[in-house]
Structure formats: C-alpha cells, structure tokens
Amino acid sequence: MGLRRVGRVSARAGIVVTGTEVLTGRVRDLNGPWLADRLLELGVELAHVTQCGDRADDIDAQLRFLAGQQVDLIITSGGLGPTADDMTVEVVSRFCGRELVLDDGLERTIDEIVTGLMARFPDVDADAVRAANRKQALIPAGAQILTPVGTAPGVVVPGTPTVVVLPGPPRELQPMWRAAVATDAVQAAIAGRTRYEQHTVRMFGLPESGLADTLRDAEKTVPGFDRLEITTCLRRGELEIVTRVEPQHASAYTDLLSLLRDRHGREIFSTDGALVDDQVAELLAGRRIATAESCTAGLLAARLTERPGSSAYVAGAVVAYANDAKIELLGVDGEVIDAHGAVSEPVAEQMALGALRRFGADTGIGVTGIAGPGGGTAAKPVGTVCFSVVVRDDDGAVRALTRTTHMPGNRSDVRERSTTIAMHLLRRALIGAG
Amino acid sequence: MGLRRVGRVSARAGIVVTGTEVLTGRVRDLNGPWLADRLLELGVELAHVTQCGDRADDIDAQLRFLAGQQVDLIITSGGLGPTADDMTVEVVSRFCGRELVLDDGLERTIDEIVTGLMARFPDVDADAVRAANRKQALIPAGAQILTPVGTAPGVVVPGTPTVVVLPGPPRELQPMWRAAVATDAVQAAIAGRTRYEQHTVRMFGLPESGLADTLRDAEKTVPGFDRLEITTCLRRGELEIVTRVEPQHASAYTDLLSLLRDRHGREIFSTDGALVDDQVAELLAGRRIATAESCTAGLLAARLTERPGSSAYVAGAVVAYANDAKIELLGVDGEVIDAHGAVSEPVAEQMALGALRRFGADTGIGVTGIAGPGGGTAAKPVGTVCFSVVVRDDDGAVRALTRTTHMPGNRSDVRERSTTIAMHLLRRALIGAG
Known part of the structure; x- marks a missing residue:
C-alpha cells in the first residue's frame, strides 16, 4: 500500500477525536478515517489526527496544538451528549474565546426530539432528561448550528482556525459533516484547497x-x-x-x-x-436470486440484501451447515457428498441448483468451504472454498460457473473473503463473461 | 458514553502513530488500540494518541506536544523501514538531543536477516538492499536496542520523557513492546503507575x-x-x-x-x-439450533457461526425474504400472513417452528421486520421487528418466547440491532428466564 504525494501546499486540517472509549481502544474510531477520506476528496490536506479522553484539559491541549500547527480547520468528534463528561462544546467555546449562550430555537428542537424518544421509555423521568438535554442547547456566541440528526446539535465556530464540532456516532456525524461543509465559515477556511x-x-x-x-x-x-x-x-x-x-x-x-x-x-x-455490489444489484434487476451457503453461513444473503429495494430480486437463502440439511433442504445427493466430500465442486453446484429450485429463482449460488480453524485436511486445507453460480437463461437452459479457491487467513477472513469472491463470480456469470 | 476519572496522578503516556496510509484512513491503525490496552493493564494512564503522515516536521511536532503535556513515556509506531520516508529514529534522535551512531553489532544482525530474506527474491540487487538496510543500524547514542522481529530494530531512548520506538507491523510491534517494557528505562519511566x-x-x-x-x-x-x-x-x-x-x-x-x-x-x-455471544454459545452446547430470518437476512446465522466449533450446534438457517418462501420452506400458514401481515408475532412464531422442524432442531428462532427505508406503515413503521424463540424442552414440550420491538435508525442499524436483540432473546429463552 502506498501513496504518491504531489508536494504542493493547500488548505490544512486537523481532527480531534474525543472519547475515553476510543482512546482506550474499546470502541474503534470510525470518524477519523471517514473524515480523512472526505478531506482528501475536498483537496484539504490532513496534517494530524489526535485522540484524547473526556477531559477538558486534554481536549484543550489538542486544540491548541493544532492551532499552533497553523491548520485552517479543526474538526472534533464526540462529547456532545447530555451528561457532565460531554464537554466538547464548552471547551471549544473557551478555546475560541466565545461565551456559551442558550439558543431558544435549538432548545425547542431538542425538546421535540427528546419527547419523541421518551415515548419508547415510559419509565424514565422525562423532566430530568429534558433538563439534561437543555445543556445541549448551549452554543458558542456567533457559532452556526448544525441541526441534530440524533439528539445532539453540532456547531461551526468561524475563526482562525475554524472549528467544526460534530457528534460521535457515525450515522449522526456523517450527514452533519456534509451540512458543515456547506457553511460559509468552512468554505472560507478551506478556500486555499487544491481542486482535484x-x-x-x-x-x-x-x-x-x-x-x-x-x-x-x-x-x-x-x-x-x-x-x-x-x-x-x-x-x-x-x-x-x-x-x-x-x-x-x-x-x-x-x-x-x-x-x-x-x-x-x-x-x-x-x-x-461502482462497487461490485452496485454492479450485481444492477445485473439482478428483473431476476430472482437464492443462495445456498455453508461456510459463509448467511453472510452472502446479508450482503445481497444490504441495499434498499433488494427484496425485489432476493428470494431467500438456505444456510445448510449440516450435511443432512444440504440433503433435506437443498436436495443435494447424499452419494455425491460421500463420493466428493461436502466441500467439492459437485456439491456446490447441487446446492446452487437446489436453491434455485427451492425458491423458484432463476439465479442460484452455492458456497461450501472450510473456514477453519478445524476441519482442514492435506487435500483440502483450511481456506478451501468451492463456489457455483447457476443461471437460467431466457431459453430455459441452466448454465453453471463453478470454481474452487484456496485463500489465506483466519476463520473470519475466509468467511468475508469468500463472500466477496461469490459476488465477483455472480457478476461474471450474470454478464455472461464467466 | 462517558468516564468518571479518579483525579490521581500516575504514570502518563502518549502514543505517536506515524504513516500516511494510516493518517489518510486507508489502513486501519491496530497499534494505537493495542498499545492502549497494554498501558491500561500496566496501570499507565494514556493521555493522547496522535497520528501523522511520514513527514519529519509533523512527527517532531507531535513529540514536542506530548513532552509539553508532561507524559513520562512516548511510544511511536511506524517509520522504521529502509526507505527515505522512514524517518522516525532520526526524528526521535534529534528530539532527544542525541547523535545518531552506527551500531556494528546491529548492522551484522540486520545483514544476516536480510541475507536470509534475499534468498527468496533472487532478482533483487542484494548490495543495494544491504546499503539501504544499513540505515536501520543507526541508533541514538546511548539508546537501548530492541532486537528486530522483522528486519527493523526498535529503540528505547531513556530520558524525560522516555521514548520507545517500535515498527508499524503489529506482528513485529507486539513482541517488541514486551521487550521494551522489560527495559530499565521503561520501568523507571512508569514507576509511578497505579495498579488497578x-x-x-x-x-x-x-x-x-x-x-x-x-x-x-x-x-x-x-x-x-x-x-x-x-x-x-x-x-x-x-x-x-x-x-x-x-x-x-x-x-x-x-x-x-x-x-x-x-x-x-x-x-x-x-x-x-462474557459477551452475549459467549453465553449463547455455552447455552447451546448439546443443543441444535436453526434460524428463520427475514429482515436480518442471514446476519443472525452468520453471527451464531462466528466462533470455531459452532457447527456442533448450528444446523442451519432459512432466509425467507419473499412470502412464498416463508410458506414453502418454513411451512408458515398463508392465511396467517393474510390475517396478521408478514411482520407479526404469529408469523415470527411459525417461522421459528418451521426452522425447528425443517432442520430437526430443538431450538428455533424467527425474525421478521421492516428494515426500511420502504415498507413501513402507520401501524408498523420502519424499525418494527417481531422475534420468536421456540425451545423444545427435555419432556418434548415446545415453549415460545415472542416479542415485538420498535427501533430507531437506518436499514443497517435495524438489521444489526435486530441481530443483537435476537441473541438476547435466545439467551433468555435458553436460561428459561423468558
């Protein structure tokens, strides 16, 4: 892996990831890498990412460090919740030399969101929660509010550097970052960026x-x-x-x-x-697919149904871990299992055909392999996986694309990688390039 | 998320993770979280983790920042290779005010390692490689050498703070960290640590x-x-x-x-x-489980089979996305679907029973819900999911634990969270605490 860098100066940014659970490695930080990617797309140079726990002094020290490094933009993630250890807005406010002020409109917005959520937890003292959440309506004077996606609002504080304060949960941070980029303050801060x-x-x-x-x-x-x-x-x-x-x-x-x-x-x-997932989804439009999985154990069905609307072309799946399940549910011939072993191309093909018939589908895929750590032999070591895609063409004929691969890695690697290989075989079979 | 912190001083540390591929988010940093865990075990307080690219000024700035934060120990990872963009030892040496000196014994050690490796790559110019690797035998005067696990040696530079320089690949860093902890310099630096x-x-x-x-x-x-x-x-x-x-x-x-x-x-x-996964695995010992999944689409089967040995108790799964698949493969009554809808407790229960029967299992679980973004109604909004666990007891009687939940979030959140809820319901049903 590597990067060839063009040695040219553009707008510079730093990211501050707060949260003891991230600092201590209990929760994997997804925001740093995601924001790094977005900055790269924008042509803004990322100089530093820093992580610290929920401590005002540490957050402040990191902000000062980045400012000292002459970044144009600082993005923080985390610490926007209602409890006492959520302190990012307060620390940023002080760092930017601005007072904290209560925003009435924002307080109403948060109230509405929280009232809606409380309906699910009738036992909780709604007044206490609302009081705690009021703290979230305090923002640095003159800052621009980023409307909450969850319950926590973000802010953009204009200045040198401009500071964008975002919540920790990725599903909240991501849309709010997009809103932040659209603000005048952020656009001004990154005006020096290179357009790529x-x-x-x-x-x-x-x-x-x-x-x-x-x-x-x-x-x-x-x-x-x-x-x-x-x-x-x-x-x-x-x-x-x-x-x-x-x-x-x-x-x-x-x-x-x-x-x-x-x-x-x-x-x-x-x-x-386009990802292979996009391509397979497009190729499956108007078709009907079913999967028969052993070692991937449902991961392929789960991946095919990740996107909205996939119910139009995914009929279902059989995860047949046990041999008798392969025989009973997928109609695999027991003698074929005896002759070739459960991990073999003939069994993969029979699984694919079984799925196609069982679900009345026109596309079937069978995956059978040894994910490990046990179950390997000299002839079929751990990482041996057989795949078969069967496709019924318009004339009713069924053709098969069948492959065996040997892959490295542990149980999880083999399962994940098998799922990706299955997607690529599916793509090749469907474009008829198998 | 939050932390209540005891305001007591112990030994403090900071981690500097170098590498443009990590900073840009293309490669996930595994060293920061791993080292954070080790420090926690030792009772050393981790104050900051910083990441920067392969740039001398940025690495130096982060070292200075951490020293300014009065840490007792700095650990760096990455940048110890033979090429020009590997510069950590040189930067640390300057930061610690020590000259770089060639260590003859270390040069011989690296030579031996590299000669061994070169045997595998006959095309490579061995002299050029050896010259490049000679750079790796330059260490700060007075530093303690950490013997290479790959080709790159690490160093421990005593001082205030003490700096431990480790290579980037986790399989090299991890044993070398253990060697570093054993040195007098590190032991002195963390003498103030608290035992927890x-x-x-x-x-x-x-x-x-x-x-x-x-x-x-x-x-x-x-x-x-x-x-x-x-x-x-x-x-x-x-x-x-x-x-x-x-x-x-x-x-x-x-x-x-x-x-x-x-x-x-x-x-x-x-x-x-223990995780719920550990508990469910233990409760399933000697049993045989099958899942019937609609909205989770195989994620539950995949989760149940994550651990080695799960084939002993997981029989399989049916992912029944389409209604006719629920009827054909799981024996769900079409009239029950018409009367209650596909997302309903009676259907979840029939799915669970169908899985149990189909696979000759003694434990079945059915999950049917609306993951969204489409498909929601006023009565059953997106995020409505019905679960049913059926368990055959020793006396042959089958009992069911059935629940409906409403959860927030997008399609992926609903699918993931449903999988976790299913694990917990399974646990409750199996310990009979339903």
Whole structure:
C-alpha cells in the first residue's frame, strides 16, 4: 500500500477525536478515517489526527496544538451528549474565546426530539432528561448550528482556525459533516484547497506486486505521471487505485488508465467508482436470486440484501451447515457428498441448483468451504472454498460457473473473503463473461 | 458514553502513530488500540494518541506536544523501514538531543536477516538492499536496542520523557513492546503507575440515561465511589460499564455492583466480561439450533457461526425474504400472513417452528421486520421487528418466547440491532428466564 504525494501546499486540517472509549481502544474510531477520506476528496490536506479522553484539559491541549500547527480547520468528534463528561462544546467555546449562550430555537428542537424518544421509555423521568438535554442547547456566541440528526446539535465556530464540532456516532456525524461543509465559515477556511479530480479503478484477482510493476513502468512511459497522486489499497482480494489529479493534468490519468486496461483488462471491474455490489444489484434487476451457503453461513444473503429495494430480486437463502440439511433442504445427493466430500465442486453446484429450485429463482449460488480453524485436511486445507453460480437463461437452459479457491487467513477472513469472491463470480456469470 | 476519572496522578503516556496510509484512513491503525490496552493493564494512564503522515516536521511536532503535556513515556509506531520516508529514529534522535551512531553489532544482525530474506527474491540487487538496510543500524547514542522481529530494530531512548520506538507491523510491534517494557528505562519511566483491578458489567435493554441516574445516586450512597474510574459505552442496545479500582478500594466496586444489581438486575447479563455471544454459545452446547430470518437476512446465522466449533450446534438457517418462501420452506400458514401481515408475532412464531422442524432442531428462532427505508406503515413503521424463540424442552414440550420491538435508525442499524436483540432473546429463552 502506498501513496504518491504531489508536494504542493493547500488548505490544512486537523481532527480531534474525543472519547475515553476510543482512546482506550474499546470502541474503534470510525470518524477519523471517514473524515480523512472526505478531506482528501475536498483537496484539504490532513496534517494530524489526535485522540484524547473526556477531559477538558486534554481536549484543550489538542486544540491548541493544532492551532499552533497553523491548520485552517479543526474538526472534533464526540462529547456532545447530555451528561457532565460531554464537554466538547464548552471547551471549544473557551478555546475560541466565545461565551456559551442558550439558543431558544435549538432548545425547542431538542425538546421535540427528546419527547419523541421518551415515548419508547415510559419509565424514565422525562423532566430530568429534558433538563439534561437543555445543556445541549448551549452554543458558542456567533457559532452556526448544525441541526441534530440524533439528539445532539453540532456547531461551526468561524475563526482562525475554524472549528467544526460534530457528534460521535457515525450515522449522526456523517450527514452533519456534509451540512458543515456547506457553511460559509468552512468554505472560507478551506478556500486555499487544491481542486482535484478523483478517479477510482477497482480490480479483482490481481496481486499487489503486479500492480506495483505496472506503476513502475507508468512512471517511465506516462507523460505527467508525477502530477498524479495515487493511493492503492488491497482489501479482501480487491485492489482499489484512487488517483487525484488537477484538471490541467487530466491527460496523465487518461494515459495511465489506458495502460492499466492494456495490462489488466480482465481484472478491472470498475472505473467509475461502482462497487461490485452496485454492479450485481444492477445485473439482478428483473431476476430472482437464492443462495445456498455453508461456510459463509448467511453472510452472502446479508450482503445481497444490504441495499434498499433488494427484496425485489432476493428470494431467500438456505444456510445448510449440516450435511443432512444440504440433503433435506437443498436436495443435494447424499452419494455425491460421500463420493466428493461436502466441500467439492459437485456439491456446490447441487446446492446452487437446489436453491434455485427451492425458491423458484432463476439465479442460484452455492458456497461450501472450510473456514477453519478445524476441519482442514492435506487435500483440502483450511481456506478451501468451492463456489457455483447457476443461471437460467431466457431459453430455459441452466448454465453453471463453478470454481474452487484456496485463500489465506483466519476463520473470519475466509468467511468475508469468500463472500466477496461469490459476488465477483455472480457478476461474471450474470454478464455472461464467466 | 462517558468516564468518571479518579483525579490521581500516575504514570502518563502518549502514543505517536506515524504513516500516511494510516493518517489518510486507508489502513486501519491496530497499534494505537493495542498499545492502549497494554498501558491500561500496566496501570499507565494514556493521555493522547496522535497520528501523522511520514513527514519529519509533523512527527517532531507531535513529540514536542506530548513532552509539553508532561507524559513520562512516548511510544511511536511506524517509520522504521529502509526507505527515505522512514524517518522516525532520526526524528526521535534529534528530539532527544542525541547523535545518531552506527551500531556494528546491529548492522551484522540486520545483514544476516536480510541475507536470509534475499534468498527468496533472487532478482533483487542484494548490495543495494544491504546499503539501504544499513540505515536501520543507526541508533541514538546511548539508546537501548530492541532486537528486530522483522528486519527493523526498535529503540528505547531513556530520558524525560522516555521514548520507545517500535515498527508499524503489529506482528513485529507486539513482541517488541514486551521487550521494551522489560527495559530499565521503561520501568523507571512508569514507576509511578497505579495498579488497578478492572471489572466489566454489561446490560441490555436499559437506556443510557437510566444508568446515568443510578450513577448519580451511587455518587451519594456508595462509600469510596470517588475512587472508582468508570467508563460507560452504549453499543447496539448494550451498555458496557468498565470500572477500574485500586485493590485497597475494592469494596467501593462491590457496593456499586450491589446497587446496579438492585436497580437493574433484569438488564444485567454479564459481570465477568462474557459477551452475549459467549453465553449463547455455552447455552447451546448439546443443543441444535436453526434460524428463520427475514429482515436480518442471514446476519443472525452468520453471527451464531462466528466462533470455531459452532457447527456442533448450528444446523442451519432459512432466509425467507419473499412470502412464498416463508410458506414453502418454513411451512408458515398463508392465511396467517393474510390475517396478521408478514411482520407479526404469529408469523415470527411459525417461522421459528418451521426452522425447528425443517432442520430437526430443538431450538428455533424467527425474525421478521421492516428494515426500511420502504415498507413501513402507520401501524408498523420502519424499525418494527417481531422475534420468536421456540425451545423444545427435555419432556418434548415446545415453549415460545415472542416479542415485538420498535427501533430507531437506518436499514443497517435495524438489521444489526435486530441481530443483537435476537441473541438476547435466545439467551433468555435458553436460561428459561423468558
């Protein structure tokens, strides 16, 4: 993994992640990486991420440190709740030299939200909760309010640096960040940013070293290659190549993409940002799919149904862990299991066909493998997984695409990666490129 | 989320995580959380974690920041490789006011390691690699060397603060941290640490504000409450309360636990660190479970099979998204669906019974709900989910525990939270406490 950086100065930012549960490693911080990505998209340079517990002195020290590093923008996450250890707004207010003032409109908004929530918890003293939440309506004088997505409002405090204060839960922070970016204060703070075009190429089935070779060649043959900022990332067998380029150097990216297509045309599955999930969802429109899963144990069905509207094309799934479940529910032939083993291509294919028939579907997929840590043999070590996709074509004929793979990693890795491989096989079978 | 902190000084530490791939969020930092845990175990207070890219000025700024915060110990991770953007040792050396000196013994050690590695890559110019690696044998004068686990040595630089420099790959960092702790320099730096006992209580079904009320009361009624350091964290409906206490104040924790049991006995499900997953796995030993899932779409089956050995008690699952799949595969009565709707307690119960029968299991669970964003009605809004657990007792009688809940959040939240609720209902049904 790596980054080729173009050495040019633009707007700089720092992120302060508060919360003892994050500092102590009990909760994984999702906000730092998510905000880092958003800043990258905007062309704002992220200089520092700092994490501290719910202590006023520590939060204040980090704000001062970042200000001393001449960042234009500070983003904080966490510490906006109603309890005494939620203190970010107060600390930021003091840091920015502004008084805390009660915002009446905001207090009413929070009241309405909290009253709605309280309906679910009839035992709780609503007055006490409302009093606690009143604290959340205190904001730094002159700050801009970010409407709560949960119960906690955020604020944008204009200045040098400008400070954006966001709540900790990612599902609240993310839409509120988008609102923050739209404010005049944030736009002014990041005015010096470099405007980039960003492109993403995704590949499946290419080792990282193969890509590294190609990029080394590109360095010699692609004019303007040094104007491209390229980040590569390998995740579960998928390689993601993100390239940022200023518009005046766009042809360097076009040339790079041509080279990638020449060398790795078969492995490239997306050049427009689409995920394999997007592509499979599109290919399944008007169809009806069912899965038969052993080692992935429902992860594939769960992934196919992640997006809204998937009930239009997902009929269902059978997770058949036990052999008798494979026989009873999916109609797998017991003799085939005896002859080839439960982890075998014939069984994967029979599972796929069983799912297709059972659910009256036109697309079926079977996955059977050894996730470990036990169950491996010399012939079929842990990480051996068989996949089969069966597709009924318009003429009624059923064709199958069947593969066996061997993958590294622990139980969780094998299950996750098998799910991704299944998505890619599904894609190939559905576009008929299998 | 929050922390009650005991205002007592012990040894304080800071962590500097370097690496552009971590800062930009492309690679998840595993070292910060891991080191945070180790420091907690040691009784060393972690004040700050900072992340920056591979830039000398930024690393130096973070070291200075931490020193200014009077930490006794700084731990760095990353930037020890042979290439030009690996610069941590050099920056630390300058920061500590020490010269970089070549260590002959270390150079020989690295040479041996690298020669061994090169055997695998015959194409690489061994001399060039060796020259590059020679840079890794430069250490701050007077520093203690940490023998490489990979190719990169670490160092411990005694002083105020003492600085421990570790490599980025977790499998190298972790054993080298253990070696670092054993050095006199680190032991001297953390001599002021406090020795704690740590306890974890987990609850389900209590709003955070309810716990906050109890903790406010505890402040008044529990002798020595101010000696407890309490962290609370809410995650998918589960509340986790971690308490650290010095051994001489252990009775304060015992009293707090009594109060929690009095007030929230029904909601407490674990006081020994066990997760609901651990408890369900234990309760299922010798049993055989099958799931019938609609909105969770396989997530429950996937969760039940996360741990090794689960194939002993998980028979399988049917994901029945479509109504006809509920009827065909699970034997749900079409008239019951017509009368009550697919999202209803009678259907959840029939799904659970269908799974139990289909898989010849003795425990079945049915989940049917509206994950959204579409599909909600006034009577059954998005977030309405019906659960039913059926358990066949030793005498052959089947009993059911059936519940309907309404939960907030988006599609992903509803699916995840439903999975957790299902685990808790399963637990209650299996211990007969339904």
